[in-house]
Amino acid sequence: xxxxxxxxxxxxxxxxxxxxxxxxxxxxxxxxxxxxxxxxxxxxxxxxxxxxxxxxxxxxxxxxxxxxxxxxxxxxxxxxxxxxxxxxxxxxxxxxxxxxxxxxxxxxxxxxxxxxxxxxxxxxxxxxxxxxxxxxxxxxxxxxxxxxxxxxxxxxxxxxxxxxxxxxxxxxxxxxxxxxxxxxxxxxxxxxxxxxxxxxxxxxxxxxxxxxxxxxxxxxxxxxxxxxxxxxxxxxxxxxxxxxxxxxxxxxxxxxxxxxxxxxx
Amino acid sequence: xxxxxxxxxxxxxxxxxxxxxxxxxxxxxxxxxxxxxxxxxxxxxxxxxxxxxxxxxxxxxxxxxxxxxxxxxxxxxxxxxxxxxxxxxxxxxxxxxxxxxxxxxxxxxxxxxxxxxxxxxxxxxxxxxxxxxxxxxxxxxxxxxxxxxxxxxxxxxxxxxxxxxxxxxxxxxxxxxxxxxxxxxxxxxxxxxxxxxxxxxxxxxxxxxxxxxxxxxxxxxxxxxxxxxxxxxxxxxxxxxxxxxxxxxxxxxxxxxxxxxxxxxxxx
Numbered sequence: 116x117x118x119x120x121x122x123x124x125x126x127x128x129x130x131x132x133x134x135x136x137x138x139x140x141x142x143x144x145x146x147x148x149x150x151x152x153x154x155x156x157x158x159x160x161x162x163x164x165x166x167x168x169x170x171x172x173x174x175x176x177x178x179x180x181x182x183x184x185x186x187x188x189x190x191x192x193x194x195x196x197x198x199x200x201x202x203x204x205x206x207x208x209x210x211x212x213x214x215x216x217x218x219x220x221x222x223x224x225x226x227x228x229x230x231x232x233x234x235x236x237x238x239x240x241x242x243x244x245x246x247x248x249x250x251x252x253x254x255x256x257x258x259x260x261x262x263x264x265x266x267x268x269x270x271x272x273x274x275x276x277x278x279x280x281x282x283x284x285x286x287x288x289x290x291x292x293x294x295x296x297x298x299x300x301x302x303x304x305x306x307x308x309x310x311x312x313x314x315x316x317x318x319x320x321x322x323x324x325x326x327x328x329x330x331x332x333x334x335x336x337x338x339x340x341x342x343x344x345x346x347x348x349x350x351x352x353x354x355x356x357x358x359x360x361x362x363x364x365x366x367x368x369x370x371x372x373x374x375x376x377x378x379x380x
Numbered sequence: 381x382x383x384x385x386x387x388x389x390x391x392x393x394x395x396x397x398x399x400x401x402x403x404x405x406x407x408x409x410x411x412x413x414x415x416x417x418x419x420x421x422x423x424x425x426x427x428x429x430x431x432x433x434x435x436x437x438x439x440x441x442x443x444x445x446x447x448x449x450x451x452x453x454x455x456x457x458x459x460x461x462x463x464x465x466x467x468x469x470x471x472x473x474x475x476x477x478x479x480x481x482x483x484x485x486x487x488x489x490x491x492x493x494x495x496x497x498x499x500x501x502x503x504x505x506x507x508x509x510x511x512x513x514x515x516x517x518x519x520x521x522x523x524x525x526x527x528x529x530x531x532x533x534x535x536x537x538x539x540x541x542x543x544x545x546x547x548x549x550x551x552x553x554x555x556x557x558x559x560x561x562x563x564x565x566x567x568x569x570x571x572x573x574x575x576x577x578x579x580x581x582x583x584x585x586x587x588x589x590x591x592x593x594x595x596x597x598x599x600x601x602x603x604x605x606x607x608x609x610x611x612x613x614x615x616x617x618x619x620x621x622x623x624x625x626x627x628x629x630x631x632x633x634x635x636x637x638x639x640x641x642x643x644x645x646x647x648x
Contacts, residue, residue: 132556134554134556135559138556138557139559142562142563142567145563145567146567146570148583149570149571152578152579152580153437156438157430157433157437160434164433286408288405288408289408290412291405291412291415292408295412295418297415298419301422307426308426314432
């Protein structure tokens with residue numbers, strides 16, 4: 116119940132910035148159009164690259180633009196607040212709250228992601244549908260699977276961002292690690308180029324890493340390239356990474372609170 | 381006019397201060413430098429991976445795309461290094477720091493642009509220069525081509541320079557729409573990384589006459605590569621980039637003056 120309240124307030128907090136949301140939707144759409152034409156040119160030359168057809172490729176572009184903010188690929192979200200509070204010392208207040216700190220920030224981030232998927236996720240998708248006739252999920256299983264996979268994508272990204280923010284316990288300033296992590300996420304999530312058209316062995320390596328959860332797995336479920344047991348196995352791999360990463364968050368947080376003196380005494 | 385002549389020196393003063401300040405967290409500084417280099421590297425790796433799948437994109441090979449990519453990258457890289465901070469104008473308005481800047485005896489634009497000057501952005505320029513060099517290696521150079529290339533690089537910087545200023549000025553009215561400018565600055569950069577032949581004719585017209593980003597590299601590069609214009613635009617467009625740069629600079633200047641005149645402090 117408490118976590119639902121945290122999530123709801125986080126949703127409202129992010130919904131305050133309306134012009135920022137509009138500007139963001141505009142920018143997502145511009146990039147969606149550019150990449151659509153680039154991918155169309157590529158799939159015009161090789162109509163079966165990566166097992167995708169041209170419609171799949173363009174749909175992938177618009178899913179990517181929709182998930183960019185939702186999954187917070189570049190970083191951002193409530194973990195930025197955490198890093199800031201570690202730097203200023205306010206994190207002391209978070210530490211003596213009688214709730215799990217990971218749970219508290221995760222709830223907030225899920226609230227933020229809900230707002231972002233409803234605005235910056237839905238709007239570019241509608242535009243992609245109008246301009247490029249992108250594909251919609253073919254079956255109910257694909258639609259449900261996509262939603263589940265998307266939630267897991269946000270949690271995976273949250274766990275990685277939480278670890279990045281925790282680096283501030285030792286470094287005070289997270290920006291270096293945050294940017295580096297964002298750069299890796301953009302490339303290894305398949306945002307730069309779908310992971311399925313990477314040459315081997317890069318393809319298999321990238322698909323096994325947690326970043327594949329961000330975009331490639333949900334997109335493949337949406338497009339029907341993962342169906343039946345494929346959906347289940349995709350989601351299982353996501354869940355596995357989440358278990359590992361969240362456990363790591365607890366370990367790091369434990370180490371930080373034992374060893375580090377909070378700023379300000 | 382005296383204060384304008386001093387502007388470059390004042391810019392360097394402020395910039396140097398920010399470089400020193402960024403070294404206060406050395407690990408962050410080096411990680412940011414590394415990320416900056418890595419992001420541009422991976423960006424090009426993405427493009428190279430595309431060419432791993434196909435041999436030509438829109439009828440252009442990797443060498444030709446490298447020339448386009450490099451020319452556009454140098455332009456946005458230099459503009460981002462020198463005045464990229466102008467994107468933060470909305471933050472200055474919102475938090476009120478613009479007020480204190482207005483009281484200082486240094487031009488406002490100089491203060492805003494030199495604010496948070498980040499030397500690590502040199503990484504992007506270095507990468508773009510290397511890619512441009514790779515593309516240029518295959519060009520049959522003549523004196524006139526050297527001239528066009530020089531004009532192209534300078535105009536490319538100036539056009540992106542104007543885009544940064546002009547589209548950031550919107551924040552004098554809307555405060556929190558930093559991303560809007562990104563659609564034109566980084567978006568313009570992404571568009572010009574590809575040959576224009578991947579876009580339909582209407583898009584090319586828009587990028588020539590409305591948001592003239594095609595003059596950043598497309599028209600001059602067609603001349604350098606000895607290619608006839610696939611869209612049948614006039615050949616003298618190859619040397620028209622400096623005129624376009626002058627036009628966009630004028631518009632950016634007007635936008636800036638209008639924005640600053642419109643500004644009323646958050647406190648009032």
